[in-house]
Amino acid sequence: MTPVEIILLGRTLMKIGEQALPTPEDGTPPGGERTVVIVMTDIYQNPGTTVGEVARRTGLPQSAVSGSVARLRSVGSVISEPDPRDRRRQLLGRNPNLTPRRRTVAAATVDDAVAGALGEHTPTDLATVLSALETLGEWLTPQTITRLRPDA
Known part of the structure; x- marks a missing residue:
C-alpha cells in the first residue's frame, strides 16, 4: 500500500465513522x-x-x-x-x-455504515472488512500518532 492509498483510506474511514455516529437528539x-x-x-x-x-x-x-x-x-x-x-x-x-x-x-456500531459503503457484498465480505477494521483498531490506536511526531 502506498502513502497516498493510506491517506485516501483514512479519509474513507473517517467518512464511514461520521456516517455511523447517531444523530444528536438535541437538534x-x-x-x-x-x-x-x-x-x-x-x-x-x-x-x-x-x-x-x-x-x-x-x-x-x-x-x-x-x-x-x-x-x-x-x-x-x-x-x-x-x-x-x-x-x-x-x-x-x-x-x-x-x-x-x-x-x-x-x-453505536459501524456495521450498517460499512455495509452501505461496500455496496454489493456478501455477509462474508462484510465480516471480513469488519474484522480487518477491528484488527487495525487494536494496532493503530490514537496513541500511535504520538509515535509518529517527534514533537509529541
Missing part, C-alpha cells in the same frame, strides 16, 4: 464530528487540561478546539472548572456522569 446539526471526537479524546486522556494545551497537542486551531469544547460542554460530555493558579483559565475534564449522548454513541 445539533451534523458536522464537525471529527474535530469534536479528536478534542474529546484528548481531554479524556489529559484531564485538567486547557483549550490551548489541547490545541497544541492535537495541532487543531484554538478556535476549533474552543468550538468543540463548547459543544461538548453543552451536551454534558466535558466539564470545566477554574484553574486555581489562574482563575481566567478553565481546566477541562471528562464528566464522570455518563450522559445519554455518550451512552448512545458508545452503543
Whole structure:
C-alpha cells in the first residue's frame, strides 16, 4: 500500500465513522464530528487540561478546539472548572456522569455504515472488512500518532 492509498483510506474511514455516529437528539446539526471526537479524546486522556494545551497537542486551531469544547460542554460530555493558579483559565475534564449522548454513541456500531459503503457484498465480505477494521483498531490506536511526531 502506498502513502497516498493510506491517506485516501483514512479519509474513507473517517467518512464511514461520521456516517455511523447517531444523530444528536438535541437538534445539533451534523458536522464537525471529527474535530469534536479528536478534542474529546484528548481531554479524556489529559484531564485538567486547557483549550490551548489541547490545541497544541492535537495541532487543531484554538478556535476549533474552543468550538468543540463548547459543544461538548453543552451536551454534558466535558466539564470545566477554574484553574486555581489562574482563575481566567478553565481546566477541562471528562464528566464522570455518563450522559445519554455518550451512552448512545458508545452503543453505536459501524456495521450498517460499512455495509452501505461496500455496496454489493456478501455477509462474508462484510465480516471480513469488519474484522480487518477491528484488527487495525487494536494496532493503530490514537496513541500511535504520538509515535509518529517527534514533537509529541
